[in-house]
Structure formats: structure tokens, C-alpha cells
Amino acid sequence: MASFRLGMIGCGTVGSGVLEILHRRRDALKRLLGRGIEVARIAVRDPDRPRHQVYGFVDPDVFTGNVARVIEDDSIELLVEVAGGVDAPRDWMVEALRRGKDVVTANKATLAFHGEEIFQVARECGRSVYYEASVAAAIPIIEMLQNGLVANQVTRVLAILNGTCNYILTRMELDGVDYGVALRQAQEKGFAEADPTLDVSGEDAAHKLALLARIFTHSYVPVDRIFTEGIQRISREDMAFAEDLRYRIKLLAIAKLSEEGAWDLRVHPAMIARDSILAQVQEEYNAAYVKGDAAGPMLIYGNGAGSFPTASSVVADIVRAVKGDRPVNGEEPQESVQLVPIENVSLRNYIRTIVLDVPGVLGRITSHFGMRGISIASIRQPEAKVGQPVPVVLVTHKAPDKVVTDSLCELERVGLLLEPPTRIRIEE
Amino acid sequence: MASFRLGMIGCGTVGSGVLEILHRRRDALKRLLGRGIEVARIAVRDPDRPRHQVYGFVDPDVFTGNVARVIEDDSIELLVEVAGGVDAPRDWMVEALRRGKDVVTANKATLAFHGEEIFQVARECGRSVYYEASVAAAIPIIEMLQNGLVANQVTRVLAILNGTCNYILTRMELDGVDYGVALRQAQEKGFAEADPTLDVSGEDAAHKLALLARIFTHSYVPVDRIFTEGIQRISREDMAFAEDLRYRIKLLAIAKLSEEGAWDLRVHPAMIARDSILAQVQEEYNAAYVKGDAAGPMLIYGNGAGSFPTASSVVADIVRAVKGDRPVNGEEPQESVQLVPIENVSLRNYIRTIVLDVPGVLGRITSHFGMRGISIASIRQPEAKVGQPVPVVLVTHKAPDKVVTDSLCELERVGLLLEPPTRIRIEE
Structure with missing residues (x-):
């Protein structure tokens, strides 16, 4: 059987990881799928820049400066978008779907803001958008909500979806340092950006909650309807008092179904019982506690960022696309949702x-x-x-x-x- | 589109749960799948016994005492085996596969002993066997290993796969009681059978480890090659000393890949660091810690037994079968595996x-x-x-x-x- 041809846009941290994993696991994946996976074209901003770290994994000739050479190539069945940004990826995804390609993306911001349109186009074209890597990197939380818990009415989610914040809060707690010191440590370790606003404000976690909520509420939830508060005002004193009160402070993304069927969705620092399993999620790790009416309580934990952890989920999505597994839960036309205002x-x-x-x-x-x-x-x-x-x-x-x-x-x-x-x- | 017709064998704790969930989630599943799911026939030992608890969910006429009426009905696309036993289910599954049906089962013992043959027949007939519910009930560990971690070489698994043992050990620790007292508490709570041997001996956990190991070792691992030791000799004194040493005692199913590429597979009580996240898995809950070379460490936690938690995974598998998602990882012809002897x-x-x-x-x-x-x-x-x-x-x-x-x-x-x-x- 001929190789499955994919095209990629972007070749940074995540993209390089994808290329390395596809190379390393080439034989194993070919044996499982009955066909090889070929990275036929990669669009990057500067195709002439040497990329020695990936030349062992992919032919240097596949690089192009022109995204159209990925999107308009009809021999390419799948677009893997790992470029980042918000609006340009929307255009690429929509165009790729219209040309009959499936899409794999790690881009939560684009899906949070343009998801409605992108999923609508996918439905019209009979194509699929796979986005496991966009929430909690390595953790297969999307798959769990779409498939594993498909028999459930999800009633509650409490999730640690931002590794930067979790790392900062852990340092504040364990080292007894102030927010500013912990933030600088996070920046030095590569867990926080130079401008950390998107993470520490809770916005990034809200984007991810909006994506998860699509699945378990069966509704489109605009990000700006999610009450969001960051961790910037948490102090060393709060950490000490929290310990004294047998709590731990975490930035949580929260979803709760009320008895009246409305959803309480919010992101903010929260005190949780120190001996709860969610409170054991420390350092840069992510986790989601999910309660289903049949399954009961579940927890899933792992790396929420990083080249290989993110690429692990991108490649899992590529495999799904090659197999032709079509997500259904969260992809159907959306119902209107009733929200409980934070007030x-x-x-x-x-x-x-x-x-x-x-x-x-x-x-x-x-x-x-x-x-x-x-x-x-x-x-x-x-x-x-x-x-x-x-x-x-x-x-x-x-x-x-x-x-x-x-x-x-x-x-x-x-x-x-x-x-x-x-x-x-x-x-x- | 016509309804998807399935036949069931068995209608005990798990089967009733499946019927209730299919009823409760009927509209939601129909909307997702674009077609309804019809339970067309249910084979039970005594079809005339009144089953009022499920008559609200299914037509009383579907019950039959004859399994052939499920297996030989060509309008039935899927066999859902939730009867239990070891050898008879093997015959039913093999026959159903040969007649072109897919199979969903919660039966770890049958798959642990007859899995090689059953998966072989499935491959020959181009059908699939779905068995999410057979390991750790509600926890989608099979899906995580088959799909979510497909890009990974799994290098380590440490799992709590037997809820009976975990409940007994938790009671011994928290209540300071002897093994015998804790076992009786487990029996009174319905967490242990009248004859608890299969659970407390570690055998049940070994069956489950054998099923998981198929997926991540890509090899058939006979259960009797897994070193297995039970919890019967753990005493109250051991619990106290474990606490003193900052450990907690858990019955673990363990798989470790050696640097030489051999697998160390075993089930036994183990002391683990008291502050590790796996040590927080208490009471009757199950969990698996899995390390992949790309994803890094992961943990998944939830209900490992019970009517609805198990049925939750059975219905998830039914949905996969209706969608036609074909598992590939763990279903391919098996390689030979090199094992590290416990010695x-x-x-x-x-x-x-x-x-x-x-x-x-x-x-x-x-x-x-x-x-x-x-x-x-x-x-x-x-x-x-x-x-x-x-x-x-x-x-x-x-x-x-x-x-x-x-x-x-x-x-x-x-x-x-x-x-x-x-x-x-x-x-x-």
C-alpha cells in the first residue's frame, strides 16, 4: 500500500519532535498501520535556514516557504498544523479541509477562537479535525472525553491545565518564595515565556477549558463566557496559610453541571484539600479530574507541555487520521448551552x-x-x-x-x- | 439509517448496567452516531426468570436461553459477552467472529487464557475484539495504550489493577486491622467474593497485566510466565512498619523494559513511596502509572469494578464497534518476547x-x-x-x-x- 502523505506547517519545538518520533517509530507504525507515513512537505517561514537537528529524520528538500505547496497538493491527505498563531492557522485549516484534507493541530488558541467555523467546515466537507495535543500535551484527555466516557453524562471537571502556573505555585509552596521569584525560576527552566501573561492570567487554561467543554457540554462555549482569574496576586503568605488550613493552591479549570442542567465554567486559583489526589499534581504537570454519571470519578495525569510529550499526542492523532477513526463526540452540530454566571x-x-x-x-x-x-x-x-x-x-x-x-x-x-x-x- | 443490532450473552451486574446506560443515553448516542443501537437478543441461563430491573430498558421478548440465537443471527453485527466464565465464552467469541460479528467483552480470564486464539480468529475474519472493560473497568487504559501512547515505546508500567486487594490493604492501613478482618469487611461491602482466592492471590491482576502487556510488548505473554504473589501474608505489623519507613503497601502489576530490551513482568505486594501519586490510590480504586519514551510519565485513575463503571467501558466499546474504529495496536500478529526471570x-x-x-x-x-x-x-x-x-x-x-x-x-x-x-x- 502506498505511503500516507502528510504535510506540515511549522517546524519548531513540537514539529521537530513529531519528525523525530515518526522516524524513530517508523517500523513499528508501519507494522501497525500496514502502510508507511511520509512527511511530504513542510512549510516554514525561512526554508533556507539550516535545520540540522531534523535532517536525519526528513529529506531537506521537503522544506518550503510557501504554505500553498502543502495545502494545495492533492496528494497530501493530512495537514499537521504546529506553527502557532491564531488567525493564519484558521485560514490554513479551513482551506485544507475544503480541499479534502483532515487536520491535526496542537493549536488551542485558534480552536478556542475559530473552532466553531473550523468544525463547521470539517462537517460540511466530511473531514475531521484532531486536536489531542492542544490540551494538556501528552495526556489523552480529548480521547477520554470523546470515546472512553462517551456513555457518560460528565457532571464535573476539575483540571490543572497550565503547567507554567502549576510550576510557579509549586515553587512558591515548596521553596517558600514570592510569586516574582518563582516566575523567574519558571522562565529560567523554560516553563514560562518572556511575556508570561497568557499563562499566568489563566487565559491559556480558559482556552483549553473551552475546547474540553465543547465535548462534554455538546455546546460551543465562547472563551469570554468563562470567568477567568490568574495567579498573579497569590502570595507566599497565602501558601503558608493554605498549608496551615490543610489546603493546597492550584489554578483550576472547573466545569460543574448544576441540578438544573446549567454549566458552571470558570478558571481561577482555588484551594483544594491537601490530601486529595489532584493536590498531588505538582511541578509542571497537568491533570484532569473528571466525573461521569456511569464511570464515577477519574483522574488522568501527565506532561502538559514539551516537545516530545506534545508530539506524542500529535503522532497519535496522525495515526487516527491514517486509520480513518472519525471523532464524533464534540464534533456534532452544537446545542445551545445554559451557563451559571459566576455571580x-x-x-x-x-x-x-x-x-x-x-x-x-x-x-x-x-x-x-x-x-x-x-x-x-x-x-x-x-x-x-x-x-x-x-x-x-x-x-x-x-x-x-x-x-x-x-x-x-x-x-x-x-x-x-x-x-x-x-x-x-x-x-x- | 437502520439501527445497529447487537446481541448480548449474560445479563448480570454488568449486562444490566449496559442496558440501563444504552437506554438512558439513547438519544445522545443516536445523535452522535447517526443511528440507533438496538439490543436485539440477550442469551441468559434462565430466560423465564423475571428481570423487572431491566424491563424498562429492553423488550422482555429479547431474552432467550439459547446462545445460538445470538451468535447465528446474521442481522446481529456485534456480540457483547458479559456472561463470565473462561472456556464457554471462548467458543462463543470464536463462533461469532467466524460469522462476521465483532466482539465486545469484559472477560479478562477468557482473553488471558484464550486470547491468542481469539485474536488470531479475529485477524483471519477481519473482525475486531474490544475489551476495554476487562481491565480496570471504567479506566480507558486499553485505549490509552492502543491509541494515546501509540507513538511511544512504553518503558514502565506500575498498576493497581485489583480493587479487592487495594480495598483490603487500605482498611488494614487506615483501620489498623488484620488481613482477615479487612477481608471480611471487603466481603460485606461487596468488594470481595465469598471465595476471594482469585483476587487476593494476585491471579486476577496477572490476567489483566497479561492483557495490557500484549499491547505494549507487542507480544503474547502467557499468564504463567508472570511471577505472581498475593497479599495474604501481609500483616498489620507490616503496615505499621511501612508507615514508619515512609512507604505504603500496594499490590502492583509491574512491567519494566530492561536496557537489553527484555521485559520484567510481575505481580506482587510492593512498598512504594508514601508521597508518590500512585500511593494516593486508596480504597477500591484502580490506577495505572505508565511511562512512555515520548510522553513521559502518565497516571490514570478510576473505578476498577462495579456495574456502571464496567458498563461505561462496555458501551464505549459498543460505540467504537458501531463507528468501525479498528484497534491496531495489540491486535497485530505477535512477536516473541524476551522476559527477565524474577530470579x-x-x-x-x-x-x-x-x-x-x-x-x-x-x-x-x-x-x-x-x-x-x-x-x-x-x-x-x-x-x-x-x-x-x-x-x-x-x-x-x-x-x-x-x-x-x-x-x-x-x-x-x-x-x-x-x-x-x-x-x-x-x-x-
Whole structure:
């Protein structure tokens, strides 16, 4: 049987990994598939730049500066898009689908913003878009939601989908360092970009949650409908208090199905029980806890970034495309989804602030919350010299998110606080 | 499009769950697949026994006492075997495959003993055997190995595949009870059979490891080539010492690829680091830690038994069969595999025994091991009244398994021990 011809756009970290794996596993994959896989064409910005690290894996002649030579070549059955960017990849994918090619991509941003159109074109053309590598790199979370849990109504997802944030939070916790120091460590280790905004703001995790939510909500969820808060304001003090309270702080992507059938979708730092299995996911690793009505609770854990871990999933998708396995779950025309606004979500909260140690200050703060219907589960106030500022930590019972937000706003205006309060939501 | 017709053999715990899920998710599955799924015939031992619990999900007329009415009905495209047993299911599966049907099964014992023949017939007939539910129930470990990690050389698997043993060990640890008490608790909770031998002996885990090993070794591994040891001799004292040493005891199914390309496959109780993520898998849950050369370390966790968790995977397999997704990895003609015999595996060991507290006894024991090339990493001997028997715990450095086994045998003959030693292998 003739080789399966694919074309690639991009040949950076992920692309090089794909070429190396396809080379290394060539015989094994050929034996499994009954045919070889040939990388027929690779479009890159500068085709003349020497790429010695991949010349052992692919003929130097396959490089081109012209994406049309990949997309318009009808002998190429599959477009593998590993270039990055947001809008240009949309154009390439749409055009490739229209020309009868399947698409494999690791590009979460493009799918989060242009997914509706891309999946629609794929449906019209009877082609498939495979995107396992776009969420949590090596972890086959897309496959698990599309296939393994297809018999389930997913009712809950709690996921650590951003390795940069998880690495920073782990360093803050284990080394007792500030956010800024941990961020620099992450940058030195290659776990954070020079401009880390996309990661630390929670946006990247929100893109990924939007992609997962397509599958288990059977609905298109615009990224801007997902409440998103980053980790930039978490401090060393919060880490210490979290440990004291038997919690650990993680940036979580959360999806919960309400009894009324609406979805609560959000991304924010959360305190979770220190002895929960999700809390054991440390360093740069990713994981997803998923609960299905039949399967019960599941957890899947692994590398959420890196050349080979990402390429591992890209190649798994290439194999699916060669075999002709068509994803169905998450690819069908989408229903409309009902969302629970963050304002109505009822959670416990950790609140830390600094107050002047004057008589009655704690009483005034607790009665401030009490009058707004927020009851306090516990208070910690370390002893301090009289008249010196002291940190105060409150844990609330469950209260609607907006009530807590508004109460904190008002409390700031009262003038009792020496520092704006930090609030971290608690997930049980 | 006409409904997809399947026939089922067996309608016990798993079968009822399958019928309920197919009913509950009927509309969702039909929307995804573009056609309905019809349970056209169910063969059971006693078709006349009332089955009110499933009459809401399926027409009572589909029940038959004659398996031939499932297997020989050419309008039925798929056999779902959830009856249990070992030899009879082999005959049903082979006959169904020869008649052009695909097969979905939850039956690990039949596949462990007759898998070679069944997969061979499937290949000859161009049909597929789907068996996700046969290992770790709800956890899509087969799919992960067949698809998600297809680009990888798997180099290591450490898995908790028997929920009965994991529940018993958890109870012993958390409640401080003896093996016998924990076993009875497991039986009362429905986590252990009246005759628990298959589970507590490690045999069931070995069957499952044999099935997984087919996929990642690309080889047929006879169950009797897998070294297997059960949990029956683990005591409350071992649990306490394990905690003291910062370990936890788990029944592990282990596969390791040696640098020479041979596979070390075994099932036995093992001490693992208490703070490792695998050690957090408690109660009746299952999990598999898998390391691939590209993906790196992965963990997947979930329910390893139960009606709905198992049925969740059976229905996922039914969906695959309806879609026509053909597994390739693990289904190809098998290569021969080179195994590392347990005798040559080099591990650290925990050794507990009871000695008479006479002067020089510890010295004689350590020199006994020293003379055989086993060096001792640590010794614990709680203080006892002079002349009274005292427990002694040794942790060895790495030593070949056979050397340790023989040394323990010889030590027993020396007459220093008041109780045969307990030895638990340590996995780092």
C-alpha cells in the first residue's frame, strides 16, 4: 500500500519532535498501520535556514516557504498544523479541509477562537479535525472525553491545565518564595515565556477549558463566557496559610453541571484539600479530574507541555487520521448551552487581609460579613505587638460569589484594612 | 439509517448496567452516531426468570436461553459477552467472529487464557475484539495504550489493577486491622467474593497485566510466565512498619523494559513511596502509572469494578464497534518476547521476622546476608524485655531476587527465627 502523505506547517519545538518520533517509530507504525507515513512537505517561514537537528529524520528538500505547496497538493491527505498563531492557522485549516484534507493541530488558541467555523467546515466537507495535543500535551484527555466516557453524562471537571502556573505555585509552596521569584525560576527552566501573561492570567487554561467543554457540554462555549482569574496576586503568605488550613493552591479549570442542567465554567486559583489526589499534581504537570454519571470519578495525569510529550499526542492523532477513526463526540452540530454566571456560584472562600490591631476590629469585620449573610467558618489572627498591623485570615461558609465580591469591596471602603484583601475560592 | 443490532450473552451486574446506560443515553448516542443501537437478543441461563430491573430498558421478548440465537443471527453485527466464565465464552467469541460479528467483552480470564486464539480468529475474519472493560473497568487504559501512547515505546508500567486487594490493604492501613478482618469487611461491602482466592492471590491482576502487556510488548505473554504473589501474608505489623519507613503497601502489576530490551513482568505486594501519586490510590480504586519514551510519565485513575463503571467501558466499546474504529495496536500478529526471570530482578527488600532477643542475634543475621552479598540499608528493632521475642525489620539494598529468596530460606534453617520471615519487595 502506498505511503500516507502528510504535510506540515511549522517546524519548531513540537514539529521537530513529531519528525523525530515518526522516524524513530517508523517500523513499528508501519507494522501497525500496514502502510508507511511520509512527511511530504513542510512549510516554514525561512526554508533556507539550516535545520540540522531534523535532517536525519526528513529529506531537506521537503522544506518550503510557501504554505500553498502543502495545502494545495492533492496528494497530501493530512495537514499537521504546529506553527502557532491564531488567525493564519484558521485560514490554513479551513482551506485544507475544503480541499479534502483532515487536520491535526496542537493549536488551542485558534480552536478556542475559530473552532466553531473550523468544525463547521470539517462537517460540511466530511473531514475531521484532531486536536489531542492542544490540551494538556501528552495526556489523552480529548480521547477520554470523546470515546472512553462517551456513555457518560460528565457532571464535573476539575483540571490543572497550565503547567507554567502549576510550576510557579509549586515553587512558591515548596521553596517558600514570592510569586516574582518563582516566575523567574519558571522562565529560567523554560516553563514560562518572556511575556508570561497568557499563562499566568489563566487565559491559556480558559482556552483549553473551552475546547474540553465543547465535548462534554455538546455546546460551543465562547472563551469570554468563562470567568477567568490568574495567579498573579497569590502570595507566599497565602501558601503558608493554605498549608496551615490543610489546603493546597492550584489554578483550576472547573466545569460543574448544576441540578438544573446549567454549566458552571470558570478558571481561577482555588484551594483544594491537601490530601486529595489532584493536590498531588505538582511541578509542571497537568491533570484532569473528571466525573461521569456511569464511570464515577477519574483522574488522568501527565506532561502538559514539551516537545516530545506534545508530539506524542500529535503522532497519535496522525495515526487516527491514517486509520480513518472519525471523532464524533464534540464534533456534532452544537446545542445551545445554559451557563451559571459566576455571580451565582456558591462557594467557601479564603480571605486574607492586614488590619490595624485595634480593639474590636475582628468583631467589626465579622459583623460586616454577617450582615451580608456570609457566615464565617474560621478566623486566624496570629498574635502581634499591640498597635502593629497583623494579618487576618477568614474562611467563609458557602456564599454566593457576588455577595462575597461586593462585601469585600465595601469592606475596603470602611477603612479597617491596611491592604486590599486577597480572596481565594475553595473547592471541596 | 437502520439501527445497529447487537446481541448480548449474560445479563448480570454488568449486562444490566449496559442496558440501563444504552437506554438512558439513547438519544445522545443516536445523535452522535447517526443511528440507533438496538439490543436485539440477550442469551441468559434462565430466560423465564423475571428481570423487572431491566424491563424498562429492553423488550422482555429479547431474552432467550439459547446462545445460538445470538451468535447465528446474521442481522446481529456485534456480540457483547458479559456472561463470565473462561472456556464457554471462548467458543462463543470464536463462533461469532467466524460469522462476521465483532466482539465486545469484559472477560479478562477468557482473553488471558484464550486470547491468542481469539485474536488470531479475529485477524483471519477481519473482525475486531474490544475489551476495554476487562481491565480496570471504567479506566480507558486499553485505549490509552492502543491509541494515546501509540507513538511511544512504553518503558514502565506500575498498576493497581485489583480493587479487592487495594480495598483490603487500605482498611488494614487506615483501620489498623488484620488481613482477615479487612477481608471480611471487603466481603460485606461487596468488594470481595465469598471465595476471594482469585483476587487476593494476585491471579486476577496477572490476567489483566497479561492483557495490557500484549499491547505494549507487542507480544503474547502467557499468564504463567508472570511471577505472581498475593497479599495474604501481609500483616498489620507490616503496615505499621511501612508507615514508619515512609512507604505504603500496594499490590502492583509491574512491567519494566530492561536496557537489553527484555521485559520484567510481575505481580506482587510492593512498598512504594508514601508521597508518590500512585500511593494516593486508596480504597477500591484502580490506577495505572505508565511511562512512555515520548510522553513521559502518565497516571490514570478510576473505578476498577462495579456495574456502571464496567458498563461505561462496555458501551464505549459498543460505540467504537458501531463507528468501525479498528484497534491496531495489540491486535497485530505477535512477536516473541524476551522476559527477565524474577530470579534476576534486582530490588530493595523489606524483611520482617521475629527473633529471640539473645546477645549477638542481629549481628549474626546481618552477617548471614552480608556473606551472600546482600547489604543492609537499615535495621529497626524495637526495644523489648531481655529474653523476649522481638520483631526485627531489615531493609536491604538492591540485590538479585533469587539471592534474597535463597538467603531467607537458609536463614530459616539456622534456627534464629521464631517466625518465618515476611519479605516485601520495594519499588522506587
